[in-house]
Amino acid sequence: MERKIYLSNTPLSKAREIFWSKALKKEPDLEEIGTTEAAGRVTAEAVFARLSSPHYHAAAMDGIAVKASHTFGATATSPLRLNLDEKAFYIDTGGLLPPDCDAVIMIEDVFYPDKAKPLEIEIREPAPPWQHVRSIGEDIVATEMILPSYHRIRPFDVGALLNGGIFKLKVLKKPRVALIPTGSELIDPIKNPEPGQILESNSFTFSAAVGEWGAEAKRFPIVKDDLEQLEEVLLEASSKSDLVLISAGSSAGRKDFTVKVLEKLGEVLVHGVAMRPGKPVILAMIGSTPVVGLPGYPVAAYMVLELFVMPLLYYMQKQRPAENQILPSHSSRRVLSSLKEEEYLRLKVGKVNDKFVATPLPRGSGVSMSLVRADGVTSIPQDKEGVEPGEMIPVELWRTASEIENTIVCLGSHDLSLDILFDHLKRKGHGYSLSSAHVGSMGGILALKREETHLAGLHLLDEETGQYNISYLERYLPELELILMHLAKRELGLMVKEGNHLRITRLEDLCRKDVVFVNRQKGAGTRIFLDFMLREKDLDSSAITGYEREEFNHLSVAAAVAAGSADAGLGIRAAAEALGVEFIPLAWESYELAMPVSFYNSDRCRALLEIIKSDSFRDSVEKMGGYDLKQSGEIIWRSQTKVQP
């Protein structure tokens, strides 16, 4: 049952060139639509005005219409009187000039000298010909070009077209995109999937993206791993669409029929591009219809969508692809990247001390949350081995730069209250946002040292004093002027599966042969707490099965226990309650936020404090269980650094 691995490693630019040259041969279809429905559409040909605007000589002001020559000689000292409806005519802005009139006098310059003669008005200066008159074609002259070909129609273009007498026009038809999800393991989203069933979500992301890019998506039912069925659906889809996207089935796996079918029905141009994620992309043609086979992993699929599908749809509509802003930022980490591919890295970006700092998000192509959490993306070229800490990298932003400037960065230990804080900050509507990445308490301290974060979330127990956090700041960051603010006390304990069949009751039980543990990563406060307790109790970590298996936050530990891949883990009560596992309390610990004094004095921090001290925030956090926020917002400690006089 050996399988041939036949992915090529075509460079991205080469793959695109090959694809565009075939995929863009067909001219786009046209349709005629009403002007009032035309916003957002693309003109198929130049549009010339049919009417002038205005199409008659119109008053540009409210006032009286006159013949200019009748007003000559009027001055302040020798005003002129005119009879209404003989030589002067009331007129509103936009009104038609009466025959023989060629000027308008503003109503503010019209006087009524004699109450007994209501039809007599007085003027005190002459009107030059064409004063306050919008002459024919002042805005648009009939036959003038209003819009060129291939112009995306904006709201005010609609107004100008109507003013020019254009009520219908030819536009490019929206490209029709067929979405075909494939794979026997896929099911349409249902409430309670069985293990082994994967919810088919990619096609819905595709559909939304394709819609944003001006095309119309049609999702086909899921095609199981069945060669004939795939062939049938592909034939139908390619005959009715301008582009076909096949979701999953693009790699070289056991049941990946896609390439075989495409080779039979048309031509496979490229299979395998030197990019990561997204390598196993297929670019093909069936007749004149381009086909893209996208990988099944959501991040890989989305990158292929952005790099191949987005530009193609823009080109089909005769537009330049949308461009995001590029923001040069300092990389906060070392990233090693393969010389085999160009790598697209999702990043969190924050502005700390006037410096934009980019922190890579998880690189796994299955982590769809890395797209959700990303502020932007950078590409590491194929011939580059990676990125050094502090190196300037160009970040293509997925948010605006001002959103990033208004984002509070919190690196350090994970706590569920940070999500609640983020949510409350958004609800407050000051425009501030909170971006937290979970790098453990020690990671937070390093980030403060390197000026990469505004806040560090810490729960570091000093084994000697039993005090939290302060001694760590004194030891590791003596040069910084810092403030330590209390956020929450939280209950720490062992999480075990519902029912606790293994009867785990205390830390000592972790050393039992029948108990499999799941640990937190090195540098996490929870792990430091565990090691401290093990030493206190003279227990040997090498006796614990699973001590080496690391998860990166409380919820993941609870999830591992809930799913039975571990029998016990250490974490906070709120995570245990969220995932429905049992909790054996061990201690209360302090979770605190360390920050530079300069940040403490900023508007952003004031907005944050307002929330931290609010009842609604405290209630939301305490509701999760195992939290005590009585002291939240209190300053626990302030560093003794001498400020320059």
Place this chain on the structure above:
Amino acid sequence: MERKIYLSNTPLSKAREIFWSKALKKEPDLEEIGTTEAAGRVTAEAVFARLSSPHYHAAAMDGIAVKASHTFGATATSPLRLNLDEKAFYIDTGGLLPPDCDAVIMIEDVFYPDKAKPLEIEIREPAPPWQHVRSIGEDIVATEMILPSYHRIRPFDVGALLNGGIFKLKVLKKPRVALIPTGSELIDPIKNPEPGQILESNSFTFSAAVGEWGAEAKRFPIVKDDLEQLEEVLLEASSKSDLVLISAGSSAGRKDFTVKVLEKLGEVLVHGVAMRPGKPVILAMIGSTPVVGLPGYPVAAYMVLELFVMPLLYYMQKQRPAENQILPSHSSRRVLSSLKEEEYLRLKVGKVNDKFVATPLPRGSGVSMSLVRADGVTSIPQDKEGVEPGEMIPVELWRTASEIENTIVCLGSHDLSLDILFDHLKRKGHGYSLSSAHVGSMGGILALKREETHLAGLHLLDEETGQYNISYLERYLPELELILMHLAKRELGLMVKEGNHLRITRLEDLCRKDVVFVNRQKGAGTRIFLDFMLREKDLDSSAITGYEREEFNHLSVAAAVAAGSADAGLGIRAAAEALGVEFIPLAWESYELAMPVSFYNSDRCRALLEIIKSDSFRDSVEKMGGYDLKQSGEIIWRSQTKVQP
């Protein structure tokens, strides 16, 4: 019939402050929708995952699933054999790990040692536990926050929500915006409006704009100038909408009932803002529904839309208003601005010699084409008297900076072929664009001198030599290294109304008392030609009625003649034919493009030349009548400037 003028002059920022404080009191309505329809909508509350993703331990690779401990000890020199379906199980990416398995070995690392034993495989290194396994919650852990409140949902958010088991969610309802066009002079767009009837186009611009800003528009039928009817419609609209926009009727004119009705039904917060255009805006409340009265002129209306309606709709949806890029540019002109208002100036922007140059467009608030042609807008603060030539001004871009960098700027005389050139350039799809502004031939020469244009369109007759353009370049631009390229020969003559009842046959007839002329602006090649001919024939310009009335292009002159506001004008045959007026030929003239040698050698110019020399361009231009393009694209002259050795 005196009228009270009671517009206030409230500063823009103050007016906004007053308006927001009342208009944003009501919390937005919510609705529950399906996740697959949610892209572009705004979350009403934080969304927490209901399922983990993956929700079971899944293979991350195609290969075989094993229990890690069964593989320990395997090396290249002492490989290990495992029986399929006993201790090794074929598995596809995403597949469920069989019971007791905790690792996956990639198919590339699986060997088949003995063809006779197809169920025996060989491995040459051990698999650590959890190798190539996506453990439960690797992407999303159930109960984790996927999106915070007030988050605009992007395509990949849809995928993440589905992966987290969220199939329905609460979003903010789209704000409902009522559009009420008012004015007895307005009619719905019809093919052949009578003089005095104005096509109601503004509400369609509003509708498209409001849709782009995330709201839903409902257009009401046109309300005539009738107090009771307006009251009735306003009551209905305000009770059913989150915002009411009243088009026109916001100034202080004779029949402007809007303010009266609003004062009766609710509260007028501001009437009159210190901005131009857009001064007569009304900001009001009817109950909890904000109401904006917009001026009738399209440019004024659009500026009010951008400055008041756009931010309000974003705030209602708990979003920050969209921000355009700000591009510092050199003003090419002096602009005087009133100290009474903040002025919003539409601009053309081009990049010439690495310098962004902004040229103001016509300031009239009735010129909807100034919106269509604008590349951006700048605001001149209320306390600033204007802008000096060369001054750096911040331009808020309506296009991307790269579109502007790809735009060829042509300042100078107007010719209809420039529009055709623009259209053909767009169709070519190189991404280049042409932006022409009509400042007359002499204006074009000055623009070349000041490095504000790539091309200058010229048709300047040398009265001594009878030659076109060259002597002007030699005289005025001796220091520049220039190239003069022929574009077209065109026929110049007198335009007279169809039928020519005044029997105008030659230039001398312009001096007749019964003939009203319309002229071109000073510096226009056509005007220079006229003056030359008048001198040749010893005619006195002061004898010509209308010599002082200036239009800025051929089409406007033809339109004035067609409409009967002038009996004769001077211009090109194509304009006469376009507007259906009679044409009395006088001469053929050369219309040429002068450009710096550096521009001539650019890619942009090559793209332009490709079109200028194409048959399809020549055909399109000659079809207009009065054009001869046999020589187009020929280099007529090159300046003799000595290049530095």
